[in-house]
Amino acid sequence: MKNRVSIVGVGQTHHRSKNTDCKGQELISIAVKRALESAELNMADIDAIVIGNMDHFESINYVDMWSVDGSGGYMKPIMKVTTGGTTGSAVGHAAFYHVASGLFDTVLAIGWEQNSESDTTAAISTCFDPITEREFCGGAIGPLAAQYTAYMSKYGATEEDAALVSVRDHNNAAKYNPYAHLRQMITTEEVMKSPYISYPIKLLDMCPRTDGACAIVFAGEDRARKTADRPAWVLGVGDCHILVNVADGIGLANLPSLEAAAREAYQMAGIINPFKQFDVAELYIPASTAGVCWMEALGLCEEGGGPRLIRSGATEMGGELPINPSGGVLATNPIGATGLLRIGEAALQVMGKAEQKQVDGAKVAVATGFGGCFWSDVTVISSLPQLN
Amino acid sequence: MEGKSMDTGALSVTCTADMPYNYHAGFYYSRFLKELRDNKRIVGVKCFRCGKVYVPPRVVCRDCFVTMEEFVPVSDRGILLAFTVTNFPYTDTTTGGPKQIPYTAAYIRLDGSDSNIVHCLDETDEKRIRAGMRVQAVFSDDRTGDYFHDIDHFTIIPDDSV
Amino acid sequence: MAVRSEELGDSGTLMYPSRIKLQYTWHAGKVGSRFYREIRDHCKIWGTKCPQCERIYLPPRETCPRCYCSMDEWVEVSDVGTLLTYTVTRYAVPGIQPQEPPYALGIIKLDGASTGLMHLLGEVELDNIRVGMRVKAVFRDAREGNYLDIKYFRPLGS
C-alpha cells in the first residue's frame, strides 16, 4: 500500500425513525461536526469528501452536489459512491483508496439517509429488474426471507435461532448505545409472537428504517500519528458484488459474496483465524435470520454452524466474540449510512472510544456491509498498524 | 406540492415524484418476451462453453464471460426453491398506489434451466407451501409482452407423478 | 395491469413502458420551517447570518457552507431586490413545471441578502425582462408554508 490508512474520527447522529428537525443537509452536518470534533480537526483540514446514499429514497439526484451545504464540500473535491445497501461500506472503502493512493491525506466519508421521507420498501423494490423481477420482489425482506427458508431446510436452523440474534442486537442497543434508533429490551418470546411480515421473518426479526447519518475521518499515517492518540488502522478491505438477478441468489443458503470479500480483506490484513483474531464484530445483519446463516461465510464457524454459535452465547457481550455491541442494523438502519456505521463502530472499539458498548481490550475488529444482489463488503480494522 | 405543518411545528413539503421510463428490453429480454407473448414458450440462452442455461436470457455467461447466442426453450414446470408470502403494505411504484397484498413471491428453477426466476404463486397460505414443491406456469390468454402478466402465475402441481 | 411492450423502431427489440412513481415528504427542518413560517404568517423574508464571514444566506441554512460554522443569527431582508439573471422557459415538461410555459424564472438578490434567490417572475412582459431590473416579492393570498407562498417577483413600480 502506498499510504497506510487510519481512522481518526467517527461521528453519528442520534438516530430516529423520523427527524423533522433537520433538513437532509443538516442531518449530514451533525454527523460531520461530531466526526471532526472526535478527530480534533477542522473542516479546513479535510482534503476530500466521499458521500453516499440511495437516490430514490429521498429522490435527490447528484447528492454529492446537493449535500455541499451540510458536508462542508464547498470548494473541495467531492465524489459520490453508491452501491445499494453496501453504499456505506463502499463509501468507507472509497475514502480508504483516496488516502491509500497518496492523492489525499485527510478524507471525510459520509453516509446518510432520511428514510422517513419516502416509502422505503417501495423505493427498494425499484432495485429489481423492471422487466423480470420488480413486480414480485417486495423490498429487501422477500429475498432474505426466502434465503432463510432454504437455510432452515438445509441445516436444521430454526426461527428461534433467528430470534436469539434479534434479542442480542436489540438488547445491546438498548443497554449500550445512546445513538441507536430502537432501544427497547425484548425477549425471545416477544420475537416469536410478533406477526410474520414475510414468512419466516417476523416483525421483530427485521431492521427498522431510520433517519440518520454517519461521518468518518480517514487519514494517512503522518496525520494519524500527529493527531490521534490511538488511531484505528484499516488493515484490509474487500468487496464482492456477485449477481444481477436476485432470483439467482436464491438457494444461496449461505453468502458466497461475503466469503469472497472476507478472503480478500483477510488476506490484505493477515487474518488467518478470524474467530480467534477478531475481538469484536460489527456485522450488517438486516434481518435476524442473516445473523444465523452468514457467520460461516466470515469463517466464524463451520458451514451450517450458525445456529450452534448463536445458541452458545459466544457472540453476546462478554462472550468470546461479541457481535454488534452497538445493536447493529436491527436497531438502527439509515440505509446509506448503515455500512459506514459498522466501520465507525468497529473503529471506535479498537480506538477504545466505544464507551458503554466497549469490548474490553478490543484490538482487532471486523465490519461488514450487505446490499444489492446478495453483495458484501468486509473491512478489517485494528489498533495496530499491522498484525504480527 | 403542499407545505404541511406537522405536530412538532416543523414544516415539510410533500410531492409525488413521477418518473416515466421506457425500459429497453434489449436483444435478449426482447426474445424472451416475444416467445412468451407469441408462443407461450419460455426461452433461455445456453453458454457454448459450460453448457449452462440462463433464464431469463442474457448476453454474457456469468462464469465463462463469453457471449451466449443459442436460445433454447425450457420447461414451463419447475421446482419451487423458496418463497415468501408478502403481506405488508407498500407502494406499487408502477402506479403510485398501494401494492396488492398478500402475494406469494415464488423463486423457481424451471426444468432445463440452471438459473432462477421469480414470479408469483396462486397460494398465499404459507402452511400449504413448501420449498421443493413442483410448480407450473399458467399463461394468460391475452398476452402483451409483459412477463409479469403473460405468465399469469405459477401453481403447485398436485400430483407430479405423470 | 398488463403492460403492453412496444417495438423499438425496426430493431426487433421491445420497450417496456413503466415508471417510478412515489410520494415523498421532505423535511424543511427547524431552519427551513422558520423561513417558511415567517413568509406564511408575516410575509417577511428572513435569512441566516454567518458569524464569521457575515454573509446572509437565502434560503437560510443552519451551517455556513463557506466557513462551516453554525449560524444562529436571523436577519430580515427586504422583499425588494435586483435581478441577477433570468430565462424564459419555452418548452413543456409534464408534471414538474409550476405553470404552463412560457414562464420566466430568475435569480434575485434581495436587498440585505448576500446570496440570490431563485424564483418565478410575474406581471412582466416576457420580452421586457432585463438583468439588473428591480423586482419585488408578491405573496400568495392563501399561504401554506412552502416556496410558492411567494407567488413570484414583479418589476418594481409596475
Add this chain to the structure above:
Amino acid sequence: MGKVGIIGVAQTKYRRYNPASHAEMAYQVTREALEDAGLTIEDMDNTVTVCNDFWDGRTISCMTITEATGSHRVPTTNVEGDGTYGALMGAMRILSGLHKVTLVVAQSKLSEGIPSVITNAMFDPVYERVLGVDAINSSALQMRSYMSKYGVTEEQCAKVSVKNHRNAKANPYAHLPLDITVEDVLKSRVLADPIKLLDASPVSDGACAIIMAEEETAKKRYSKPIWVKGIGHCADAYHLGDRDLAEVDALASAARRAYKMAGIKNPMKEIDVAEVYDAFSYMELMWMEGLGLCGRGEAGAMVDSGLTELGGALPINPSGGVLSAHAVQVAGLARIAEAVLQLRGEANARQVEGARVALAHGIEGACGQGHCVFVLEN
C-alpha cells in the same frame, strides 16, 4: 504521483434509442476495451462502474451491469457522475498499490427516461425544485449571467456549436454530426432563452470503457500506454443563488490541482488538445476560462479567432464534444477515451497533429457545480 497508464478504450456509437439493453451495451464496450488492450477479463483485478439511479430508472442501478462488466469476479465499486469520477476512482485503486489493472465502464440510456424530470431532481426538493428548474433552464440562467458579465455574445456561443457539430462529422461514434451555420443556431427554436435547440446537446444512448494499469503492467502489456499525469476535482456551492454563475472557481481549483500534479505551468501552451464537457455551447467557453486556456471572459474572442478549431493552435473537442453526443453518465469518460485516441495518434480524421498532452474534463451537478480534470500524456 505514481504512474497510471490507460491501455484500452472503447465506445459505442452514440444514438437515440440504442436497441441494446444497459447490460448489452456495457458488455460490448467491456469486450472491445479488452480487445483494444489485448487483455482478457481474467487480467482485470478490479472494476469501477458508473451508474446513476435516476438516469437508469433503477435503484442500485449498478446491479444492471455487474455481470456484463465482469464486476462480479473482482473488487468493484460504483461512482456516480459522468465517468471522469469513475476513472479517478480507478486511478486511486491502482495508485494504492493494491490493484494492477482497473476496468472502468460507463453506460447511459437517456432515451429511456425524461431528462428534464431527472435533472429537475437535482434541485432542492424543499426549495427551488418546484420552480420546474432543470438542466436546460438552469443553464440558461448561467449562460445569461456569463453573457451579461463578460459581453460574450450568442453568436460566439453559436460558433462553438457549429464547430463541434462539424468536428463530429469526422467521429464515427458521434450522434449528431451536422453541417450548420451560426445563423442556423441563432434561428433554431428557443428552449429557454438564450439557449436555443442547437446550443443544446442531444439525448443519447451509449457506453464507454477504459482500462487503466499500473506502470509496469502498462508498459509490458501495451505498446502505447497513455499516462495519467494529473487529476483534480472540486465542487462549488449548491444553490445557484450562492454562486456567481459567470465564474468558474471550482473548475479553476480542480485544474490547478491537476496541473500541479502534471507539472503544467502554462496550460495554453503546454496542452495540445482538450476534450471538455460542453453540454451547452456556452459551457465550452466558460470551461476554457476555468481551465486557464484563456483569461476570464476571453473565450468568446478566442473562438472568433479560430484557435479552437481542428487545425488551430488549441483544438477543443475535435470529437464534436458533448454537443454531438450526450449520454450523461458516459460523456465524461468519453472525453478521456477521445483524449487517449488523440495521444495514440489514432483519432483518424479528427486527429490533432502531434498531440502530446491532452486534457479531458467532466462535470457534475447543475451548471458545472462540480468538475473533474484529467491531464494525459503519451
